Amino acid sequence: MNPPRKTQDAPRDNSDGLRRDAERQLGPDRARALAEGREPDPFAWLGPHPRGDAWQVLAIDHGAAEMSIATLDGRYPMAPVAGVPGLFSGTVPDPAPYLLRGRSGGQEWEYEDAYRFGPVLGQIDEYLIGEGTHQQLWRALGAHVITHQGVGGTHFAVWAPNARRVAVLGDFNGWDARRHGMRRRGSTGVWEIFIPNIGDGTAYKFALTGAHGEPVPQKADPVGFGAEHPPATASVVRAVGAHDWRDGDWMARRAEAQSVSAPISIYEVHLGSWKRVVEDGNRPLSYLELARDLVGYAVEMGFTHLELLPISEFPFDGSWGYQPVGLYAPTIRFGTPDEFRELVEAAHAAGIGILLDWVPGHFPADAHGLARFDGTALYEHADPREGFHQDWNTLIYNYGRREVANFLTANALYWLEEFHADGLRVDAVASMLYRDYSRKDGEWVPNILGGRENLEAIEFLQGVNTVAYGTVSGIMTVAEESTSFPGVSRPVDAGGLGFGYKWNMGWMNDTLEYIRHEPVHRSHHHNQLTFGLVYAFSENFILPISHDEVVHGKGSMLSKMPGDDWQKFANLRAYYGFMWTHPGKKLLFMGCEFAQRREWNHDGSLDWHLLDDPRHRGIQSLLRDLNHLYRDLPALHRRDAEAEGFGWIEGGAAAESVLAYARYGAPGDAPVVVVCNFTPVPRHGWRIGMPRDGKWEQRLNSDAGIYGGSGMVAPAIVTADGDEYQGYDQSALVDLPPLSVLIYEAA
Template identity: 80%
Template sequence: MAEQQQDQDNPITQSPFELRLPPDRVRALIEGRDSDPFAVLGPHSVAGGWRVVAMDFGAREMSIATVEGVFPMQPVAGADGLFACFLPEPMPYLLRGTDGETEWEHEDPYRFGPVLGQIDEYLIGEGTHHQLWKALGAHVISHQGVRGTHFSVWAPNARRVAVLGDFNNWDARRHGMRRRGTTGVWEIFIPNIGNGSPYKFSITGAHGEPLPEKADPVGFGAEHPPATASVVRNLAGHKWSDDQWMQTRSEAQNIKAPISIYEVHLGSWRRVADDDNRPLSYLEHARDLIPYVKDMGFTHLELLPVSEFPFDGSWGYQPVGLYAPTIRFGTPEEFRSLVEAAHEAGIGVLLDWVPGHFPSDAHGLARFDGTALYEHADPREGFHQDWNTLIYNYGRREVSNYLTANALYWLQEYHVDGLRVDAVASMLYRDYSRKDGEWVPNIHGGRENLEAIEFLRGVNTVAYGEVPGIMTVAEESTAFPGVSRPVDAGGLGFGFKWNMGWMNDTLSYIQHEPVHRSHHHNQLTFGLVYAFSENFILPISHDEVVHGKGSMIEKMPGDVWQKFANLRAYYGFMWTHPGKKLLFMGCEFAQWKEWNHDASLDWHLLDDPRHKGVQSLIRDLNNLYRELPALHRRDNVPEGFSWIEGGAAQESILAYARYGEDGDAPVVAVCNFTPVPRHGWRVGLPRDGKWKLRLNSDAGVYGGSNMPTTPVTTADGDAWHGYDQSALIDLPPLSVLIYEAV
């Protein structure tokens, strides 16, 4: 009776010599429509032993090789490619096949049990699997004593999922996956598949409809675009040598530290002209870029998105493979080498991270399992009109988990030191760039995207809580309160926020002819009204030198000499203004052309002393900024700044003091934004005694006029500008002077 029940429970009606399956089940198997191939294929306990069913469409004959001998398999009647045999007891085996001319032997993927455990299933279902990438994706492992790759993907509304690759001739009928409970996760272990193997998922929708082949949402590698398959990449085994940096990086990344960021697009920083103008690889960037960043005095390197993306023109801001460093410059292991080289040089690495939207490419996340899985179904919530992209459904716990885990993935697997989150404003507001009627209010009838707000708070809480010493940065252009305030204080929890208002105002000011600047003086001073409301970074980013905006040097008015002088003065103002610094590549040597993502920077310009001078100025500003505590320790508090003269609009002069902590010497910056020299200009100083000129943007070494100035002045004059003492100084045209109390 027990044997009869066992037989009824198994979909196979068996005897030692024949196999009978319902015809519809046979057709589903051989046509690649069966949603549970593990219920039929592989070994199954039956009365008197074990039945093994195998599928191989290229075989005329098949057999099973075991330590006990070779067992011939019988073809299943009416099912070409399906074979079965009976084993007296469970045992490891290999499948052997022949087409009459060629013989082959391989492991049977259907003889292997599940890999994912119950804890993985529970955490995935709960949306709290912070190391999701260790459960999903393609992992090279040993399973039941055999080396191969475990594939796992979330597709809860799919009827069937299979793995495609060179290993099965991209045949969707083979390697159908096992569904794991109610989590919506599918998995299979495929023996003898290893590092470098391309693959995709074949997904059948809930109603049996075939879907476009999909790349792995948690794939660790990808093919070179325009090819779209994922690639198996083994992440295990890297031995990091950056312990010293990792243990001390918090000292270089807190609000009191000097943070000066060099923003880089890896595809166009430098190209190899004699090799088809190709961009440098990760390893070549480690060799060339990192020493340059260090020599220039920058503390951090920020990379435009490196997550795999299909379209070069998106610069990486429309990623498809969030877990895959783009293959354009090398493998994941080589990207790790770039990060490691930066750390060995004492340079932090920040990545631009894009959790705000994703492209609608057919091989990507869009309608991944035939439904709006990662995105909203309603385009009023799920479609970005500006970028023709899809918006993540942050209210779905699995989607929020997917993105949160991705942030941790870069921080943990690649030792990245921080994430700059792109387009935060577009995430915070449901009506972002939409007209009335084109958006859906939140549950309270408001415009705030409550789910995105909670997601951002959660990401920052988890990132800072689980990865010591990191920093997160928001590119956020509105007045949303508390972006860089702790979550427990009602903020979003970012460490820093880009000061977009400062950038827009000051760039607008500096583009005016000097004769008109007196009417726009407030554009330089207004930033100090709110300068300490957030932990700000002052950004001159890639967005300011592209799409017809002109390069930084082209923005400047006047003749060529005045253009360079204006730019040098602007940089002097920026480096002495409260806030951390960010400068896009090429801006540091005044490239004339707008940035072009398809071309190298114009490094030949450094043969011109004027461009070399601007580069030298940036280097010296960085070094001075790091050396003088008054320029960085109190960037985010009012006590770090005081106006000396903020109202000299007619003269277009600014003077202000910067302060560090007790015992730190104060610094005074005096800015002259007209081409008129100011001789004997009296400036109030916050301390008596001697003041040393530490930097003059008009110096000859920077390409300036080299107008004589006093290298050391003494604050022994009359009370002035609200201070008890003052000094007379000479202000060169279009210049910034930086004095330190000595």
């Protein structure tokens, strides 16, 4: 509430008395500390405080030569405190709303006094923050546009338990750390202040002073909801919780769409390089443009989900988002948080789920980030043997500190609740699980039991999954876990980590190594194709061909293939056919679906012009058809995580590099038979056992001419007769095209 201004009333001149009162009450040292921004408890002095029958108002304004107080009843003078530039004192009869008025060089200005407003955070917030169980931490901390005591403004709150003083900086105070020192809330380590008349779009940072008075680099808000465009590093006030969601239909059915019995085919995307607007400075697409183009493409290609490389704000483009500073801020590179919500909503309207890569394993040491946030190792371990990640020159979260675990757990819920994300893929889980990850002897600290497992990280991951699944219905969590840690996708109450799915890195490594070999040598590596079935049902697996496989000198998927150009494309088609019929959900990085020739470059667009070449267009068509077939045939997805959903027909034809297997759905679902020929040699009249007698219809031939193949005709219908073979009561003769995968469905 802004009180009426009675500018015609001249203030009474009692400045000498005001000056003497302020000096007597403050003392010269504290007065200077207040004016210079060194006083740890400015709310104890600034603003209105009772002094006998009146109220003394103390204020700081380094730009003012004169100051006064405007109330409903008139104006009251303020006097400068002797020897302390910028500090003024005045008296009013009561603490009713007032404005501060400054004057200098013929200019006047007036504003609300932030120090006349009471606290915003309640006792429940304090209790939950102190306990480390505030599941909606973002509703307490961060910057929130609110109306407080009748006045609009922004409430700032930040956790900095070891700081001596914290202040908010921004254009609203000339980025002056002497202004807007915050109020400390008890023993929680939280500092807060309500600053009137600033709102959405305001840039800000925190200025912290260490416990012993040492300066700390200015910090972005750990729970900031927006950020400036890099390389600028300030946080930006953004509204939270005001979006009018219109995706109720999707939300009601997503649990079924993301279950282990559902077809899940994920298109992994780096938003900055999927497609660029060459005519406009080669800029990336915005969230709103992606809502139209990317979502439309995913639908056309038959993918069920989009997985986005991290979009939490990050300073360095070359990290691809995997070194985030603003975990609560969607990157401004592509638009505002609300525009990101529009992308999510567009995907949901099209029946596409949105998964977000989430990085709770480490964070960069940028000065404006979490590193030594309050002058101490607050979010990270102090000991570099625990707190420094040697591979990435980053810092490791201290999962054993309850407030840090709360910060991360709440962040997971934030993306799921505030942005309707359908799931989180957790990056680098293996690096979190083991204290000796990528470390030599003597470079790591054993756990309390003397072992190498990071018990605190394990407890944290179990807690995140328990809270996420227990709080938000229908979501999925995915672990990128590259070791054989047991029970990654098993329930927490059964001793597992509680993830919904795990990336099958072993399958990926083995099969890519196999397909690199010239076909003449593949007979010696046959087990690299078959070994994955030994453990295929020990977890709920996703088969990943991710961005990591097409960077850092690994080449593109096409370049991994041996032989001349024709054989490269044929090998890639066969590999994709094998992948899409193998047990496990699917994930493919952008560009791999049309056989991008060069490695992925985050600074440029995918090479969409390659689709002018029928060979690349053929790979794209194959992927589209594989996706639709995978979704249409229950046998290919319904029992992905069950041994009963798979049966070997021919697993031992190593000399010929031929595989044959059956996929089964629920009772009543037609079974599917898959035959793979990983040599360029056509094989006519190849007999295979069949799970059912009668006719079998060909549903896909990866060697078909429409995909760029040789066009060798494989029978559209084969008949399984009574000849027993390979343990089945009936069998059929099949012609196998070179470097091909055939899919047959029981008619």
